[in-house]
Amino acid sequence: MLYREAGDFKKSYAEDSQTFPLKLDRYGYYAILAIAFLVVPFVINDYWASAVLIPFLIWSIASLGLNILTGYCGQLSLGTGGFMAVGAYASYKLMTSFPDLNIMIIVLLSGAITASVGVLFGLPSLRIKGFYLAVATLAAQFFLVWLFNKFEWFYNYSASGQISAPTRSMLGFEVTGATASAPAKYLFCLVLVVLLAWVARNLTRGRIGRSWMAIRDMDIAAEIIGVNPLKTKLTAFAVSSFFIGVAGALFFAVYLGAVEVGEAFGIQKSFLVLFMIIIGGLGSILGSFIGAAFLVLMPVLLKNIMVGMLGWPIDLAAHIELVTIGFLIMLTLVLEPHGVAQLWRVTKQKLRLWPFPH
Amino acid sequence: MSDQLLYGIEAAINGLMTGVMYSLVALGFVLIFKASGIFNYAQGVMALFGALTLVGIQSGQVPFSHLINAVFGTKIHHFSWEVPAVAAILLTIGVMILFAWMVERFLLKHLVNQEPIILFMATIGLAYFMEGVGDLMWGSDIKKIDLPIPQGINETIDSLTYDWFGYGFYIDNLDITAAIIAVFLVVALTIFSQYSTTGRALRAVADDHQAALSVGISLRSIWVIVWSIAGFIALVAGVMWGAKSGVQFSLSLITLKALPVLMLGGFTSIPGAIIGGMIIGVGEKVFEFVVSSSWFGDAMGFTMNATENWFAYVLALLFLVFRPQGLFGDKIIERV
Numbered sequence: 109m110l111y112r113e114a115g116d117f118k119k120s121y122a123e124d125s126q127t128f129p130l131k132l133d134r135y136g137y138y139a140i141l142a143i144a145f146l147v148v149p150f151v152i153n154d155y156w157a158s159a160v161l162i163p164f165l166i167w168s169i170a171s172l173g174l175n176i177l178t179g180y181c182g183q184l185s186l187g188t189g190g191f192m193a194v195g196a197y198a199s200y201k202l203m204t205s206f207p208d209l210n211i212m213i214i215v216l217l218s219g220a221i222t223a224s225v226g227v228l229f230g231l232p233s234l235r236i237k238g239f240y241l242a243v244a245t246l247a248a249q250f251f252l253v254w255l256f257n258k259f260e261w262f263y264n265y266s267a268s269g270q271i272s273a274p275t276r277s278m279l280g281f282e283v284t285g286a287t288a289s290a291p292a293k294y295l296f297c298l299v300l301v302v303l304l305a306w307v308a309r310n311l312t313r314g315r316i317g318r319s320w321m322a323i324r325d326m327d328i329a330a331e332i333i334g335v336n337p338l339k340t341k342l343t344a345f346a347v348s349s350f351f352i353g354v355a356g357a358l359f360f361a362v363y364l365g366a367v368e369v370g371e372a373f374g375i376q377k378s379f380l381v382l383f384m385i386i387i388g389g390l391g392s393i394l395g396s397f398i399g400a401a402f403l404v405l406m407p408v409l410l411k412n413i414m415v416g417m418l419g420w421p422i423d424l425a426a427h428i429e430l431v432t433i434g435f436l437i438m439l440t441l442v443l444e445p446h447g448v449a450q451l452w453r454v455t456k457q458k459l460r461l462w463p464f465p466h
Numbered sequence: 467m468s469d470q471l472l473y474g475i476e477a478a479i480n481g482l483m484t485g486v487m488y489s490l491v492a493l494g495f496v497l498i499f500k501a502s503g504i505f506n507y508a509q510g511v512m513a514l515f516g517a518l519t520l521v522g523i524q525s526g527q528v529p530f531s532h533l534i535n536a537v538f539g540t541k542i543h544h545f546s547w548e549v550p551a552v553a554a555i556l557l558t559i560g561v562m563i564l565f566a567w568m569v570e571r572f573l574l575k576h577l578v579n580q581e582p583i584i585l586f587m588a589t590i591g592l593a594y595f596m597e598g599v600g601d602l603m604w605g606s607d608i609k610k611i612d613l614p615i616p617q618g619i620n621e622t623i624d625s626l627t628y629d630w631f632g633y634g635f636y637i638d639n640l641d642i643t644a645a646i647i648a649v650f651l652v653v654a655l656t657i658f659s660q661y662s663t664t665g666r667a668l669r670a671v672a673d674d675h676q677a678a679l680s681v682g683i684s685l686r687s688i689w690v691i692v693w694s695i696a697g698f699i700a701l702v703a704g705v706m707w708g709a710k711s712g713v714q715f716s717l718s719l720i721t722l723k724a725l726p727v728l729m730l731g732g733f734t735s736i737p738g739a740i741i742g743g744m745i746i747g748v749g750e751k752v753f754e755f756v757v758s759s760s761w762f763g764d765a766m767g768f769t770m771n772a773t774e775n776w777f778a779y780v781l782a783l784l785f786l787v788f789r790p791q792g793l794f795g796d797k798i799i800e801r802v
Contacts, residue, residue, distance in 0.1 A: 184586075232783060232787050235786070235787050236783075236787065236790050237790070239505050239582070239586065239733065240733075240786055240790060240791075240792075242586070243728070243729050243779070243782070244729070244782070244783045244786060246722070246725065246726075247776060247779035247780050247782070247783045250775045250779055251776040251779065251780060254772065254775055258771075258772075375722070382587070382590070383590075418536075423606060424532055424533065424536055424602075427598045427601040427606070428598065428602070429598070430594050430595070430601070431594075431595055431598030431599055431602065432598075433591075434591045434594030434595025434597070434598060435595050436591075437587065437588070437590065437591030438573055438588055438591040438595065441580075441584055441588045442573065442576040442577065442588075
């Protein structure tokens with residue numbers, strides 16, 4: 109009764125192969141978009157924006173990016189933090205060198221710069237596979253963070269070694285800098301998230317996405333049926349790094365405003381994004397969002413409960429948070445190695461048959 | 467000999483010693499990877515946990531006192547006794563064996579036949595969990611290892627090298643002890659795996675899980691044994707590193723130092739872990755020495771420092787491009 113495809117007739121090939129073939133899903137998607145664009149900006153306050161919504165949107169982009177590389181193309185990467193740093197520093201250099209450039213163009217250009225760095229570090233993936241590759245991507249993480257710390261040109265010779273975002277506006281609203289309002293920042297991130305999720309969805313179900321999945325499932329077999337491993341792996345690295353670079357640029361320019369590279373883009377961030385896609389689901393667009401939402405919300409929730417309600421010391425709460433994250437990751441993997449997205453798929457399947465299971 | 471060359475040699479020898487310390491961590495990785503195909507990211511955290519437990523038991527700390535105090539409003543922190551070192555070590559080994567059993571019982575058993583990437587991520591989760599539990603149990607303040615481990619400059623080497631070259635090398639006794647222990651561990655492990663029945667079973671499991679099962683080797687008990695040995699090695703590594711830099715959170719980060727060692731030496735080779743550690747240790751010290759020296763600055767126009775963070779990884783990466791299975795790893799054979 110709840111979730112039916114009966115009566116939902118498809119009259120054309122396009123209708124049949126759309127992203128949300130069921131009416132219920134489609135209307136749900138439109139409703140969420142409408143709420144996100146038309147309701148949330150008017151009710152949002154600074155706390156919700158900075159603690160929950162903006163980080164959620166930014167981490168969604170990052171986990172979409174990593175999911176393309178790891179979930180769809182099967183190349184395990186631990187260099188996410190380093191690539192986010194590239195995005196952040198690229199956007200900083202662009203913002204300070206070209207003050208008149210539109211912030212949207214800056215963010216997209218930062219993504220493009222990160223994509224080229226990603227391709228560079230993706231080159232060894234043709235020779236190195238599996239865990240050796242995962243460890244090799246750590247080289248990117250440590251080297252890039254060190255690089256941005258070491259050469260003063262990257263942070264414009266500022267004494268503190270920090271970079272801070274100057275004020276830039278989009279359509280007359282300030283989106284970066286100290287005085288930018290919460291709704292403007294939120295909407296700016298939201299537009300990018302919707303745009304990039306749409307791109308990711310359509311890339312992954314097209315020819316490119318299928319070649320990624322072929323490489324993931326078995327690279328030698330894929331090569332034999334005519335998938336070019338060089339092109340496929342490098343496009344995965346490029347697209348993934350583009351997403352991660354955009355996320356890094358937003359993380360720096362819109363969310364934090366000022367960053368110190370070792371602290372903001374350390375290896376912990378690489379693991380955080382990896383956890384998002386594990387918990388959410390490898391190889392699933394929806395999973396990227398679920399994972400990001402989960403790992404953004406959970407610390408806020410735990411902190412509110414333990415520090416706010418029970419009055420426990422902050423360091424104790426931090427330890428319990430570690431235990432909880434670790435436990436949840438193990439639990440997800442034991443119960444459902446394909447993440448929450450798979451649970452959702454199973455639930456939908458059951459709902460379609462409910463209340464008659466056969 | 468010129469001073470610069472002498473300093474360089476000193477840096478290289480110290481690097482060699484540090485490399486052996488990396489190998490101590492890497493050894494645990496190799497064991498688990500060989501016997502179960504699991505890439506155990508939690509090895510560094512196990513070292514931290516082992517060292518924390520040892521210190522905690524020895525000084526008679528109450529486990530979870532921080533949490534108990536927060537929940538019940540009490541103010542307990544220590545029992546009134548102190549445990550002698552030998553008993554504390556034995557108890558800690560007991561805890562590590564219990565831990566190995568629990569990992570097998572509650573985590574690995576459910577993940578048999580999953581893809582390696584899933585198992586790897588499970589160990590990352592385990593690492594986070596253990597780190598949190600370790601901090602909850604014993605508190606996150608920096609602790610000192612209270613064992614009679616020799617430390618400080620080795621006078622003999624200092625005076626000997628002074629007589630030879632007119633410049634005394636600074637080599638820490640702790641590093642020498644660690645090197646001896648590492649050599650001892652490698653020999654012991656090799657003998658164990660070559661000549662004992664359990665060792666034979668371990669090698670059988672490493673070769674082929676299913677074939678081992680079919681001749682009656684219990685996979686699950688083998689895993690418990692392997693994780694227990696890895697826990698013991700982690701404890702040794704934790705004590706040595708703890709004596710060097712204090713038992714604290716950053717100890718778990720030695721995993722990140724051991725990874726390039728593993729890549730270089732190959733994931734499946736015990737001697738590879740030692741030799742890889744030495745190459746990385748010497749390489750990073752000498753590289754740092756060269757790029758931060760003044761004559762490098764004169765020649766290139768800039769100097770670099772703090773390269774130790776990434777040098778090992780970049781070295782291992784470049785190396786792997788030419789030999790994807792590491793120095794001593796099993797040859798990767800791909801079939802469709």
